[in-house]
Amino acid sequence: MNIPMLDLKAEYALLKDEIEPAVCAALAACQYIGGPNVKAFEAEAAAYAGVKHAISCASGTDALLIALRAIGLQAGDEVITTPFTFVATASTVVMCGATPVFVDIDPRTFNLDLAQVEAAITPKTQAIVPVHIFGQPVDLAPLKALCAKHNLKLIEDSAQSFGADYDGRKSGAYGDIGCTSFYPSKNLSTFGDGGLILTDNDKLAAELRVLASHGSRIRYHHHVLGYNSRLDEIQAVILRIKLKRLDDFNARRIAIADFYNRLLDGAVETPYADGKGRHVYHQYTILSDRRDVIQKALTEAGIACAVYYPVPLHQQEMFAATHGHVRLPVTERTAQRCLSLPISPMLQDAQIEQVAKVIKSAA
Numbered sequence: 001m002n003i004p005m006l007d008l009k010a011e012y013a014l015l016k017d018e019i020e021p022a023v024c025a026a027l028a029a030c031q032y033i034g035g036p037n038v039k040a041f042e043a044e045a046a047a048y049a050g051v052k053h054a055i056s057c058a059s060g061t062d063a064l065l066i067a068l069r070a071i072g073l074q075a076g077d078e079v080i081t082t083p084f085t086f087v088a089t090a091s092t093v094v095m096c097g098a099t100p101v102f103v104d105i106d107p108r109t110f111n112l113d114l115a116q117v118e119a120a121i122t123p124k125t126q127a128i129v130p131v132h133i134f135g136q137p138v139d140l141a142p143l144k145a146l147c148a149k150h151n152l153k154l155i156e157d158s159a160q161s162f163g164a165d166y167d168g169r170k171s172g173a174y175g176d177i178g179c180t181s182f183y184p185s186k187n188l189s190t191f192g193d194g195g196l197i198l199t200d201n202d203k204l205a206a207e208l209r210v211l212a213s214h215g216s217r218i219r220y221h222h223h224v225l226g227y228n229s230r231l232d233e234i235q236a237v238i239l240r241i242k243l244k245r246l247d248d249f250n251a252r253r254i255a256i257a258d259f260y261n262r263l264l265d266g267a268v269e270t271p272y273a274d275g276k277g278r279h280v281y282h283q284y285t286i287l288s289d290r291r292d293v294i295q296k297a298l299t300e301a302g303i304a305c306a307v308y309y310p311v312p313l314h315q316q317e318m319f320a321a322t323h324g325h326v327r328l329p330v331t332e333r334t335a336q337r338c339l340s341l342p343i344s345p346m347l348q349d350a351q352i353e354q355v356a357k358v359i360k361s362a363a
């Protein structure tokens with residue numbers, strides 16, 4: 001039996017009876033933009049995350065771009081971030097005319113190596129954007145202290161970690177601004193694109209709303225260059241239903257990771273949870289010198305797997321001119337050895353055993 005990376009069909013079958021009538025009701029109500037479900041979802045998401053303001057937008061990419069614009073990022077500025085992430089974390093910095101400064105990662109957590117961050121701060125640095133990669137919270141307290149010391153903004157990229165906890169707060173609620181994505185593969189996902197921006201700061205919240213709405217405070221009056229970035233009513237309906245299940249789904253991801261850990265112990269390097277926060281396993285990512293052999297064996301057995309990320313950002317063609325000289329050895333080595341396995345709240349124990357069996361025979 002084939003095993004997908006993420007079993008969206010099984011998830012849909014589970015939620016269908018709740019989702020379909022709710023979507024049909026929203027279709028009939030005809031308030032497709034700025035409707036009641038968008039407002040309700042923003043309130044529910046803010047309550048869930050424990051923040052004053054949750055501003056919905058069209059994608060996680062837009063959430064980051066709008067957050068960076070809201071803190072006033074502009075040409076000549078620098079933003080410190082990780083090279084081991086999806087491109088949007090850094091492309092949005094470039095979209096503001098600023099430069100991403102990549103700091104190497106911790107070989108065990110795959111998150112920013114905090115010991116190297118301060119040395120990367122220059123007079124041009126405006127913000128630090130940690131990414132809670134694969135669902136594991138970055139140890140944010142030292143970063144917050146650094147930001148306070150150097151007068152920088154802390155913007156969390158929580159696209160992969162919605163529902164994770166750190167120091168009693170939800171992912172995205174600890175920094176000045178938190179950004180998340182509802183892309184279909186995410187822990188809280190919808191049936192298309194969507195994003196959310198979290199903040200406790202009233203002034204930033206007002207600015208974020210203006211930027212997401214064509215730079216307009218008063219209808220047809222445009223104060224700054226903004227964006228058309230909206231979550232639509234249908235996606236909001238789906239997100240409201242799925243938000244209620246998020247904690248259960250994340251708990252199942254954690255249980256699956258524990259089971260994988262037990263089965264794979266000794267065969268490959270299993271993910272390291274540093275215990276600083278609650279890891280919600282957006283991905284379950286192993287390391288092995290025999291990564292390519294394992295990947296081939298899994299593929300031949302009909303088991304999906306993926307390399308996140310094969311090319312670190314500082315080695316991407318789009319950054320060749322600006323970052324071609326940069327060497328980040330831990331990130332580069334991780335990109336050659338990492339492999340993400342199927343993980344989905346719907347995964348059955350027998351399937352996990354099947355995946356582990358193939359890996360052990362190839363490792």
Ligand SMILES: Cc1ncc(COP(=O)(O)O)c(C=O)c1O
Nearest residue numbers: 059060061086088089159181183
């Ligand atoms: C770490 C990270 N940041 C940003 C994004 C961008 O989100 P979106 O695809 O919703 O634009 C993603 C996901 O795709 C991501 O994984």
